[in-house]
Amino acid sequence: MTINLIKYGLTTAVQADLTKENGQILGRIIGQHRDWYQVITTAGERSAQVTGKLAYEAASPAAFPAVGDWVCLSSSADNQAQIEAIAPRQSVLARGAVNRQDGQIIATNINTIFICMSLNADFNVRRLERYLTIAWDSGALPVIVLTKADLATKLRAVADVSVGVPTIACSAETGQGLDELQPYLTTGQTVAFVGSSGVGKSTLINRLLGQDILATKSIRTDDDKGRHTTTSRQLIPLPTGACVIDTPGMRELQIFMGDLNQTFAEIAALATQCKFNDCTHTSEPGCAVRAAVEVGTVTSERLQSYQKLQREMSYQGLNSRQLEQAKIQRMFGGKQAMKRVKQRYHRD
Template sequence: MNLIEYGLTETIKQAAKSFPDEILARVTEQHRELYQVISAAGEFSAQVSGKFQHNARNVTDFPAVGDWVMLTATTGQQATIQQVLPRKSVLTRGAAGSEGAGQIIAANLDTVFICMSLNADFNIRRIERYLTIAWESGAMPVIVLTKADLCTDLDQKLVELGEVAIGVDIIICSAKQNEGYDELRKYTDNDQTVAFVGSSGVGKSTLINGLMQQDIFATKAIRSDDDKGRHTTTFRQLLKLPTGGVVIDTPGMRELRIHTGDLAHTFQDIEQLAAQCKFKDCQHQSDPGCAVRQAIEAGTLPIERLESYQKLQRELTYSQLNARELENEKIKRMFGSKHKMKQMLKDLKK
């Protein structure tokens, strides 16, 4: 196998030289504790070593699709992952059902295609959420609007999107009309690694099939009752593209929890206004001299955008706390302090 076709760069080559007795490979699939990897010697099924598992501090230390890893081969087509090489970018989300835990969506990306359909599922607030994790990842976000053939108010949607997608390229696609593929291919040349993310049924698999020039993934039509697509991808997978780059398909996400994020980049307009507020700790509520509130009153900043910003701020704060700290933070937000909460309960009993 020629690993250059799978995104191998000089930086990765140099990092691999630190482990001369091990085999360089890239993770192409992940199924819980099992991985599929590709090396110059071919494809292997792999698991992490006992030492790796013992030394891992948290879930995000484990390999993910897109990672470059060092292997020791065992028997047949089995291998053991000994280490993960340094990542140039990593896209993460909050893990479902656990406070403060992160989950890697994909690693070593150059571009993150944030997909959203132009039908009734179009949601500006969701775009802000995806942009927040994409900017933090170290990769470049690009917004991909799908199912343009179902949209009757494209110009209005682009105006709304332009107010939140500051400095982000936007590609309009229609699989039915075969539109948008040439623009997508511009990001997939040579050693580039791209990933498609978005809600279930927005058309990610259909776009990848178009880039692959063959039907790799099964696709399903949108539901007539709620205008949403149906989930098709069930696991993350890395594929070599005919254009020379590689693409990672990811399962659709009904809910995107924030684990880490770059709010300053996503909400540049609010950050710039906040710098003009009279007080540095301005909460943008009823504080005197608040430039953010003045912009809302003047109609130059939608209040929904500020509310989205503040909501994501709270999520980022909560994601770094343990259960006790999280409880105390919520009490502080609702009542001001534990003492005030107890006093309010006492007054209610009276």
């Protein structure tokens, strides 16, 4: 049986970006288990490892394959599949790692990020700001999905921190709001589901699949906190023609790279009115941001969250040019690769 890779998100742009050598085949990574990868090809699923050359040339863990990547495969003498090359990434969702030097890639080549949050005792606006920060930096579109819609009493708190981001309240149990997800789930689209454990990501994906493929567990009744069910990232095609990437719950989300200017747009706009260009919004005279806090147009909690994420981001201290170069290298592999991608999409 031949697998049509279009149902796994294959586009003409992807095919043009990855040059296959003789004997190599194209595939997309749909699962990862330490050093082993599940790769879907036209011939079906294959288990693969990276070649020694690719591992040697990897400058950081982020340079290794991740779920969502398109890759070239070859076979060794013992017919073991090997990953020879990775196509330039159109988007990268990453979070901070324990060592705070390298980022951990959550998923790549995604069009939309569904940030799932349950409106129960686990509801946390500050955590939502973290998700939005890495989502805006990824190159994909963030969409907030509020699960357990029958508890939707906190929409105002979400609206205060999500200007410009679509927000959908839905319930896998009742079907409420599922129609609003469909525009993001059309053929060729890849959507990553992120959020804490127990917010209903796997349940929602099962509802979209029309069958219970992913294991689910209920939220603990004593503290409304979720229990880990998904233990690894996996890419799954939907009947609509889109692909979804289910990710393990992330209660503690460290920032690796992010876009604070999008997440905190009102603070970024006010900062341009500060007396000093390098104002830290702490004790400098003529600070427009602190003035807004004093009159109540910006909450002190919002400013504190902004400052905390600024301090936490692992690339703090880099200038704007270095930040842009780091992002281009991470997403495209260099400026030339980025130019080729832009030229191709302009032609399309």
